[in-house]
Amino acid sequence: MTDTQQIAIDVRDAVKRYGDFTALKKISLSIMDNEFFTLLGPSGCGKTTLLRMIAGFEDVTEGAIFLFGDEIENLPPNKRPVNTVFQNYALFPHMTILENVAFGLEMRGTSKAEALKKAGEMLELVQLSQFSARKPSQLSGGQQQRVALARALAPQPKVLLLDEPLSALDLKLRKAMQLELKHLQRETGITFIFVTHDQEEALTMSDRIAVMSAGEMQQLGTPTDIYERPHNMFVADFIGETNLLEVSVDGIESGRATCHLGGGHELTCNAVEGIGVGSKVHMSIRPERLYMSDSPVETESLKGRIKENIFVGTDITTIVDLQDGPNFVVRTSNSDRGNKRIFEPGTEMFVNMELGAARLLAD
Amino acid sequence: MASKQFNIKSYTGFKAITLLCLVVLYAPLVVVTIYSFNASQSLTNWEGVSLRWYADVFTGPESGKFKTAAKNSFFIAIVAATVATTIATLAATGMVRGGRFRFRTVSFGLISLPLMVPEIVLAVATLIFFNSIGFERGLLTILLAHIAFCIPFAYLPISARMQGIEDSYEQAALDLYATKRQAFTKILLPLMMPGIISGFLLAFIVSLDDFIITNFVKGAGVETLPTAIFGSVKQGIKPNIMAISTMLLSVSIVMVTISYFVSKSDNTK
Numbered sequence: 025m026t027d028t029q030q031i032a033i034d035v036r037d038a039v040k041r042y043g044d045f046t047a048l049k050k051i052s053l054s055i056m057d058n059e060f061f062t063l064l065g066p067s068g069c070g071k072t073t074l075l076r077m078i079a080g081f082e083d084v085t086e087g088a089i090f091l092f093g094d095e096i097e098n099l100p101p102n103k104r105p106v107n108t109v110f111q112n113y114a115l116f117p118h119m120t121i122l123e124n125v126a127f128g129l130e131m132r133g134t135s136k137a138e139a140l141k142k143a144g145e146m147l148e149l150v151q152l153s154q155f156s157a158r159k160p161s162q163l164s165g166g167q168q169q170r171v172a173l174a175r176a177l178a179p180q181p182k183v184l185l186l187d188e189p190l191s192a193l194d195l196k197l198r199k200a201m202q203l204e205l206k207h208l209q210r211e212t213g214i215t216f217i218f219v220t221h222d223q224e225e226a227l228t229m230s231d232r233i234a235v236m237s238a239g240e241m242q243q244l245g246t247p248t249d250i251y252e253r254p255h256n257m258f259v260a261d262f263i264g265e266t267n268l269l270e271v272s273v274d275g276i277e278s279g280r281a282t283c284h285l286g287g288g289h290e291l292t293c294n295a296v297e298g299i300g301v302g303s304k305v306h307m308s309i310r311p312e313r314l315y316m317s318d319s320p321v322e323t324e325s326l327k328g329r330i331k332e333n334i335f336v337g338t339d340i341t342t343i344v345d346l347q348d349g350p351n352f353v354v355r356t357s358n359s360d361r362g363n364k365r366i367f368e369p370g371t372e373m374f375v376n377m378e379l380g381a382a383r384l385l386a387d
Numbered sequence: 388m389a390s391k392q393f394n395i396k397s398y399t400g401f402k403a404i405t406l407l408c409l410v411v412l413y414a415p416l417v418v419v420t421i422y423s424f425n426a427s428q429s430l431t432n433w434e435g436v437s438l439r440w441y442a443d444v445f446t447g448p449e450s451g452k453f454k455t456a457a458k459n460s461f462f463i464a465i466v467a468a469t470v471a472t473t474i475a476t477l478a479a480t481g482m483v484r485g486g487r488f489r490f491r492t493v494s495f496g497l498i499s500l501p502l503m504v505p506e507i508v509l510a511v512a513t514l515i516f517f518n519s520i521g522f523e524r525g526l527l528t529i530l531l532a533h534i535a536f537c538i539p540f541a542y543l544p545i546s547a548r549m550q551g552i553e554d555s556y557e558q559a560a561l562d563l564y565a566t567k568r569q570a571f572t573k574i575l576l577p578l579m580m581p582g583i584i585s586g587f588l589l590a591f592i593v594s595l596d597d598f599i600i601t602n603f604v605k606g607a608g609v610e611t612l613p614t615a616i617f618g619s620v621k622q623g624i625k626p627n628i629m630a631i632s633t634m635l636l637s638v639s640i641v642m643v644t645i646s647y648f649v650s651k652s653d654n655t656k
């Protein structure tokens with residue numbers, strides 16, 4: 025991101041209430057121009073509500089939404105230069121694929137001939153030209169998805185909103201579409217706001233992610249930020265797999281916090297602002313940051329016993345029982361087996377991690 | 388029992404009961420249709436195939452009366468079905484797309500109530516209503532009454548259809564810069580069309596067939612086909628009545644068949 029980059033969507037203190045129920049509690053966020061931005065969270069976290077507020081299908085109870093500096097929260101959907109790819113695609117069943125894609129252009133006042141020509145070009149972009157005369161029902165789910173995308177992109181919106189558009193596709197197609205979406209975003213240079221509950225999808229595609237839960241934003245950052253430096257327990261738990269352990273902080277010295285976990289085990293991690301000596305907090309260690317050995321290797325080594333090895337294709341997941349302490353999950357990549365050791369169940373060994381691999385979390 | 392399936396076809400007497408039902412339902416219609424081609428003056432003696440009674444309907448002594456009645460009937464049926472369908476379409480749009488409002492269930496009950504009220508009660512009520520507001524009975528009163536009682540018949544297929552249309556289509560239209568009016572005319576209306584046509588045909592048939600209400604609210608001298616037939620029958624049944632009935636029956640069959648195929652053609656899939 026450069027300094028000259030504009031803010032595409034600016035949400036300021038947006039609140040959404042349905043009667044007594046508050047779906048969104050004062051959300052503020054700025055989405056930059058040309059950004060692939062993802063709203064990520066479990067169902068009911070308010071991500072779709074926020075998207076629908078930007079599209080104009082939901083009123084904003086309090087707060088404001090700006091689109092490139094213009095206040096839009098009181099405009100009807102047809103007056104907002106943003107388009108939506110709906111979860112169920114909502115392709116008009118009585119129109120051909122070409123007419124579907126041309127619809128937005130025609131409604132904007134482009135002549136029919138011109139609209140159809142541009143729609144044809146859009147269909148070329150998503151490689152569906154040969155289907156332009158068909159009805160939506162004659163297309164497969166993946167093709168319908170691409171038509172929905174072409175239809176929403178055809179009027180050249182300033183921002184494209186995508187409401188879990190990949191959730192109806194099977195895994196292989198979903199992976200392919202993830203890359204296609206990302207390429208399309210780069211090619212068109214249009215800001216994409218993508219809603220999903222799939223953390224892997226969010227990590228794969230996004231420039232930045234807003235993790236949401238219970239109507240609040242939990243963390244905003246790049247995929248690496250969110251994965252490597254989760255702010256709180258919810259984010260650490262929701263994104264990827266992790267070992268969440270309860271620890272008490274014994275001492276803090278020069279940026280390092282000494283903590284102990286059950287069974288007399290000790291660990292040093294980076295100190296976090298707001299977590300002082302004596303606090304009982306959670307700590308997160310990603311399973312792939314751990315490795316096993318006969319004898320302690322790093323300064324942070326914990327003694328334990330192998331409980332179980334689980335083969336999951338690309339990795340081997342090992343469950344380690346720390347004596348009198350919690351269980352650890354250790355993941356060893358299959359490609360790494362030359363360097364890293366796998367022990368038989370029942371073997372006593374050490375679990376090692378680099379200093380800083382473990383993170384203290386605010387609750 | 389040979390069949391262990393719980394198929395109703397395997398029940399004892401299934402065939403016999405089915406046959407009985409079909410005979411009870413259709414035997415009178417079949418008899419009337421066959422005897423309308425009878426060459427005889429008599430209702431019951433078969434004397435060979437002939438179209439004489441069809442000719443009689445168009446050229447016989449009663450032909451003038453029947454022609455006027457048929458014109459009235461078709462005029463009333465077309466106008467009443469058109470107006471009723473328009474009102475029903477708007478009502479369905481309001482009821483299905485109006486979100487939740489307080490009297491939604493009550494409104495739905497009110498719209499469909501006339502279907503359950505005995506027709507004679509409706510007829511008497513309509514007559515009293517026209518009398519109390521001082522309306523002179525004639526073609527207009529028949530037309531107004533028909534519009535009113537056709538609305539629920541048109542409403543049912545239209546609202547059933549509309550409930551099957553997700554509102555995301557209209558949202559997508561609005562999202563793609565259509566005004567609310569354009570979203571209605573370009574998206575919702577075409578999707579509703581099978582329901583609307585089906586509702587129109589149903590209303591048309593109901594209006595064309597109606598006797599009781601028409602007989603109450605028609606003025607002296609104004610006849611529709613059913614009342615003209617009834618008037619003619621009072622002076623003794625002649626075979627020309629069977630010919631008219633058969634023609635009326637064919638119109639109904641054609642309409643119902645069209646309605647069936649239209650409602651089956653699902654353009655949302």
